[in-house]
Amino acid sequence: TGNPVFPYFNNIFQSPLVASTDFADVRFAKRSIETIVKLPFRLLKESAGYVSEVGLRDWRLALAFPAFTYLSWTGSPVTMLQRARWRVLFIFFGTSFVLWAFGSAYYRYIGVLELLAIVAIVATAATVRPKRAVIIVASVTLLVIATTSLPRWGRVAHGEAAVVVSLPSLPENSAVVIATAAPLGYIVPNLPLTVPVVSLVNNFMGQAEPQNKLYLLAKQRIAEHKGPLWLLVDLAARDEKNFMGIDISDKLAEAGVVTDFSACKPFQTPMDATLAFCPLKRAH
DSSP, rough: OTTTTTTTHHHHHOOTTOOOSOOOOOTOOOHHHHHHHHHHHHHHHSEEEESSSSSSSOOHHHHHHHHHHHHEEEOOOSSSHHHHHHHHHHHHHHHHHHHHHHHHOOGGGGGHHHHHHHHHHHHHHHHHHHHHHHHHHHHHHHHHHOOOOOOOTOOOOOOOOSSOOOOOOOOOEEEEEOOOSOOOOOGGGGHHHHHHHEEETTTSSSSTTTTTTHHHHHHHHHOOOSSSSSEEEEEETTBBBBBTOOBBBHHHHHHEEOOOGGGGGGEEEOOOOSEEEEEEEOOO
């Protein structure tokens, strides 16, 4: 790609595949020392629009810092080697927290720190009173679970498998085009391996430089395909626009195809009820 952390920091690495931006989501970024220090404690109460679009409450970050401090520097019943290891984890945890808070502060991107916080909290609970470790660990665990309130972000309930979809059959040598800002990529693993998929509209192709190389390659792949073309579409959002406010139909026209909504093959999934494969016809 020409960028070792593709697509991030592309304003520095300048990969021709995507726009020359860093693709950063800074809606919730904290850009002062004060706000970064306060962040874990703000999450002690329900908060919306602070580190996510919807409300959440999570005590783990606020509990993790004193827990790491205790494990790293107090006279707890652990060896010097163990304390040194905790210090390394504490340095990683603290540095990563600051980089995350400054760079995005988007809660969904902090999974590793959530897990490390739990390790530190449970280890502290187990070593403060070793003879009461089981009781203290159980109490702390219940406290964290009871105080945590996380949004579902539109996810379906956990089950034996991920989203399994029964798709309508497509003619031989078909290809599927995705041209939507909606998260419909989860359909792709349910398609036969012989059906190629081309994405024409996505996070990479809707920025200020729509004619990047990735977009041009997608257009080329569509133009070169010899078999039937199908658009994966949500029929409830047929008049959708891309990230730049351009009609999706116009982006398809740029690729030389138009959608035939009269011959769609509808289907539904546990997440979307109005999906379909609609034929794409050559515009010329």
